[in-house]
Amino acid sequence: MLEPEAVHTGMAAVPEGWAYKVLYVQPTVLCEWAERDGAAPGAARWVVFRDPALRRALLGAHAALADEPPGLAVEEAVLAAIGGLAPHLRSSASTRERGRNEHAAVRRARLHLQDRWDQPVSLAELADVSGLSRFELTRRFQQQNGLTPHSFQRDLRIDQARRLLSEGVPAAAVAAACGFADQPHLSRVFKRLVGVPPAQYARAMRR
Numbered sequence: 001m002l003e004p005e006a007v008h009t010g011m012a013a014v015p016e017g018w019a020y021k022v023l024y025v026q027p028t029v030l031c032e033w034a035e036r037d038g039a040a041p042g043a044a045r046w047v048v049f050r051d052p053a054l055r056r057a058l059l060g061a062h063a064a065l066a067d068e069p070p071g072l073a074v075e076e077a078v079l080a081a082i083g084g085l086a087p088h089l090r091s092s093a094s095t096r097e098r099g100r101n102e103h104a105a106v107r108r109a110r111l112h113l114q115d116r117w118d119q120p121v122s123l124a125e126l127a128d129v130s131g132l133s134r135f136e137l138t139r140r141f142q143q144q145n146g147l148t149p150h151s152f153q154r155d156l157r158i159d160q161a162r163r164l165l166s167e168g169v170p171a172a173a174v175a176a177a178c179g180f181a182d183q184p185h186l187s188r189v190f191k192r193l194v195g196v197p198p199a200q201y202a203r204a205m206r207r
Contacts, residue, residue: 001047001088021062023081030082030089047088054084105130106140113149117156118179123149158193161186166205171198 004027012018057080064077109130113121126149127134142148147155157178164174175186190198 001049001085021058023058023061025082025085030085049088051084051088054081054088057081057084103140103144105132105137106144109137109141109149110145110152113153114156117153117160118177120179121149121153154189155193158190161190161198162194162201165198165202168202168206171202174198 057077061077061081064074068074068077109126112126112129123134123138127137130137132140138148141152145152157180161174161178161180164177165171169177171186172183175181175183178186180186180189187197190201194201196204
């Protein structure tokens with residue numbers, strides 16, 4: 001179980017490769033389905049655990065989403081999966097506490113990258129925004145975000161590219177809009193990070 005924006009890899013752990021299913025849940029859904037107000041709870045950045053009941057519920061949700069028409073069957077299956085997550089979530093208070101522990105200089109640099117995700121940003125510019133030296137910023141940024149500033153911005157661009165491709169925007173226009181040098185550049189980075197070329201991803205999203 002991973003929180004949104006948690007850095008992770010889908011690379012195979014064994015030479016034979018592996019297959020897995022993923023359920024992406026918007027954090028607000030946890031509160032909406034529970035019909036309560038307040039900030040969404042969080043999970044540890046890396047949580048690996050055994051929970052046979054939750055596993056069955058997640059498999060049931062995947063099966064319903066794949067095989068059932070929209071309606072009660074899907075909603076009940078997804079609700080069961082979300083309900084099974086409850087014992088493994090932290091309260092919103094502990095989530096906010098973790099946020100306060102983030103170095104303020106790193107937070108400034110991260111926000112600067114998020115605001116300029118599609119623009120060229122130099123390390124000197126980030127260092128000036130954060131108030132740290134380039135060396136110290138790079139070290140702290142990777143320590144707290146799991147990625148270097150360049151990799152963080154690259155992932156922001158890929159997230160936007162996925163959204164645009166799913167909306168039917170041509171790959172060449174996506175490359176220009178998301179700060180890539182050209183369409184081949186987008187294709188190389190996209191395939192390396194997502195696992196499929198942009199055109200194949202777009203077709204799958206349309207289906």
